[in-house]
Amino acid sequence: MTDYGHDLCFGAFITPRAQPPHHAVELSLVAEQVGLDLVTFQDHPYQPAFLDTWTLLSYVASRTRSIRLAGNVLNLPLRQPAVLARAVASLDRLSGGRIELGIGAGAFWDAIEAMGGRRLSAGQAVVALEEAITIIRELWDTSQRGGVRVNGTYYQVSGAKRGPAPAHNVEIWIGAYKPRMLQLTGRLGDGWLPSLSYLPGGTAALEEMNRIIDEAAVAAGRSPSAVRRMLNINGQFSSVSQSFLVGPPEKWAEDLADVTLRYGISTFILAADDPYSLELFAREVAPATREIVAAERAKA
Amino acid sequence: MHYGHPLEFGTFITPRSDSPESVVALARRSEELGYDLVTFQDHPYQPAHLDTWTLLSWVAGQTERIRIAANVHNIQLRDPTVLARSAASLDLLSGGRLSLGLGAGAYQMAVAAMGGRGLRAGQAVEALEEAIDIIRGILDTADSAPLSFHGTYYRVSRVQRGPVPAHDIPIWIGARQPRMLRLIGRKADGWLPSLPFLQPGDLTAGNAIIDEAAREAGRDPREIRRLVNIAGRFAPERGGFLEGPSVQWVEELLPLVVEHGVGTFILMSDDERTIEQFAREVAPALREAAERELAGAFLARPIRRASVRARRREGIDYDAIPESLDGAVIEPGDPSYARMRSTYFRGGSPGLVIQPGTTAEVATAVAFARAHRHVPLSIRSGGHGIRGRSTNDGGIVINLSRLRAIEVLDRATRRVRIEPGARWMDVAAALSPYGWALTSGDYGGVGVGGLATAGGIGFLGRKHGLTIDHLRAVEMVLADGAVVRASDDENPDLFWAVRGAGAGFGIVTSFEFEVPEVSNVGWAQLLFDASDIAGFLERWGAIVEASPRELTSFLITSPRRGQPTIAFVLAMVASDNPETIVRCLQPLVNIAPLYDQSAIIAPYATVMANAQSGDYYGRGEPITRSGLIEHITPEFAADAERLLRSGLIYFFQIRAVGGAVSDVPPDATAYANRSANFSVLALGAHRARLDAAWDQIQYHFNGLYLAFETDPRPERLAEAFPPPTLERLRRLKARYDPENLFRDSFDLNPEDASRPAPVETGS
């Protein structure tokens, strides 16, 4: 049992479909209206059936007022880190501090390479991500003086000016599954953002992954609770309880509360492209989950 | 020197990162003041600025009309492939308001400090040219082949193009050097220098270089808009260039228009008063003065790029497209062509797609089509035509998908008005809250226009008749461009013809229906072992005929050689009473061993919500035969079994009609084959073989439903329309469409010599 005690947060993972063009925008407005905390979009710049995720995030941020937004997760190999840093800071300033940075080392290397991106091995990609995070955090840090110098193997910045600073302390959430990425997350991440459907063996896999993150965090002199644990989920609402996240909202709440109390997951992001599921998730699952978790935490 | 571009005005606002609100406020103010365009510089190494792409996207969300562009992007820090997809995305989100301003990227050191390449000037021009090729390639979604580009600076290999932008995004380039100017002449849509940086004579010299390079590349120099960034100060007293009262500005800018062909002025200022004064006093006066000086010299519409013109088809006079259709036409070089060319069943390559937004525009489109009778004409509503050829090769398509309104005219009489481009699932969803439903077909993606002019055999048919039986009036555009209403009282002949043969008489732009009250319905999906095909068909037919009218059932089987025959039975019960539903369904369940079943009580709209929204990329030609039949006799069932076992058919469907459909007298509408209890449809892969086999069983049928029939032989027309109906239709055709303009679905006047050969691309 590892509960890191974070407040619960509920979000949406909406497909950034290019047709109809306002599909994701309208669902994001629904997500905000029904009271979700967060709206996120996957980022696959090689996929023309999708809108460009950064453009969509910026546009949706402009059309919403309170909901937070993030890529889930942005594809580093096709996003120049120094430009990305300033883009994130800019959108955070424009939106009044509603942006977080979800980022990944990249997958689908054939597609990345076809787009003119650089092919990296899994190990290289982890190093590249670490360099990029360093550059991004440095560029945001206007409390330091002097230009940013990072002479990495994959990314070099030589005297770039700092700023603009984001409007709030932008969290960096990392999509990670393998040990080296999990260690990086423990060392540097503000959040860990895997997807349920990619977990080998379902939620049980969270335990070992948490352990790797916790150890790396402690080794880096951080508290394990400095890394928020998040999870992209998918399921189905139905009138009868059948299996994990297949059933009525009460069943979902029990399943999610269990994941929180057992594995410390505190942000649940539902992959859904229909208003009805978003509404059930926000109006019924979220409060019921919060209630169970609060009651159990009070007992502990 | 003038290029005919009507004048446009823009602003250029510093994207200050220390005060994002004021930047956005000035962008919105620009829109309020009537500017055409708002632009921002792009210096990604400059922390005093917001990231320009992010800002453009944000501003798009805060404005409605004004166009947006960077002025100009630093291409060295923007990957061209990602930029192109981002551009398409922003163009889609903003409703076609994006232009791409590009520059080779100055400030080599700052670019390098950011981790960019930091190219020398000469290299930067080469890289920009490569970037433009990639951007154009990604945005050229009219080309369906993947894009490969192997340059010195950029490499992409077999990437898919797209997303499809909302419009043909213009590329403007900021430049002064001759190499860049030649590049503009070859590839760009606009030249965007800053006047304060130009020396006297630079505009003349620059234009000359661009024009020459354009001509060398086979382009028309008028394809390239000339834009300039200007800076100045309003003052009561006359002073230096653009330093003085508004009249002085007008006097000084006018020669740029008249002598140098400038079409767009972009005011570099963050001062709201200056922005206001320019909009109120300079822009309108300059427009007026330019109109005076250059009367008649302005182009009615931009000259399309040579590469777009190269894809035009012979026989269509693109320059004669009426101005009122601007924004409503898509030609083969346009990005959205890929989404428009094909239908659900057919691949097509029309030479022009017209997407009218109003009845008047439909009339204009019809007039244009009338002047082009030597090329095929197709009418498209939902694009689901089986018989109807709603696309073609080299001709004109009038695509009605923008006419998609659904409105209740009168609640008391349940009168609703529906436009042809709506889809039946949208109709069902719109009527559902009122507790109403209009019987349509079995698939929610089918369009209103095609089905409601043909008949409409749907799941409420035995209880409520055909879709056309609820039609009370139509508004139509006839071949001569006249807009008429037809109902029992007005043009009753036409109203009679529209209900069953509408596609031969004009374009229906609005349908008025009186729709029935329909509660929730019972809806069953049953999967049977139909190994005993003939017995199965016979039993199903007998039960359906004996069932109360509440029940309407469709049967589908897709025989596969060497596999057990499975039949899918769909049944709707027009009642929300569980007992009635069970009573209607029970006999069906027992006709053969069941593999699977489901039954629900749900709104009609839920059943109809079975289609994806989206575009169609059909290929080839559907090959079908069909027939209407009174009863599923043992003889027919045996013949059908033989046919199904022959392997010639990959999809076979029988739909119940009869009931209320048969209550309507045969002469009341052009859909005359009212006595049948079933409609049969088969899809095959080989025209001749399917025809040969079907002709043998033809004797079972008593007419056919033309919407399902694709056999081109003329006998089919006589089966769809029995003699008195066909005679009357031909008489009316001579009155309403004597030149036989409307024949994409069926030809009532086959002797007409002027008609182009039918397109037969299928096997």
Ligand SMILES: Cc1cc2nc3c(=O)[nH]c(=O)nc-3n(C[C@H](O)[C@H](O)[C@H](O)COP(=O)(O)OP(=O)(O)OC[C@H]3O[C@@H](n4cnc5c(N)ncnc54)[C@H](O)[C@@H]3O)c2cc1C
């Ligand atoms: C998957 C599928 C399921 C179907 N199911 C059924 C069903 O259950 N019941 C049934 O009755 N039919 C059914 N049909 C047939 C359908 O009714 C016809 O194909 C109909 O023409 C489709 O209408 P549309 O507007 O989508 O087609 P389109 O392809 O847009 O048009 C087809 C033809 O209709 C004519 N037309 C279109 N719009 C207008 C207009 N506004 N004014 C005058 N003429 C016009 C033109 O001749 C055009 O070529 C089905 C078809 C498909 C592909």
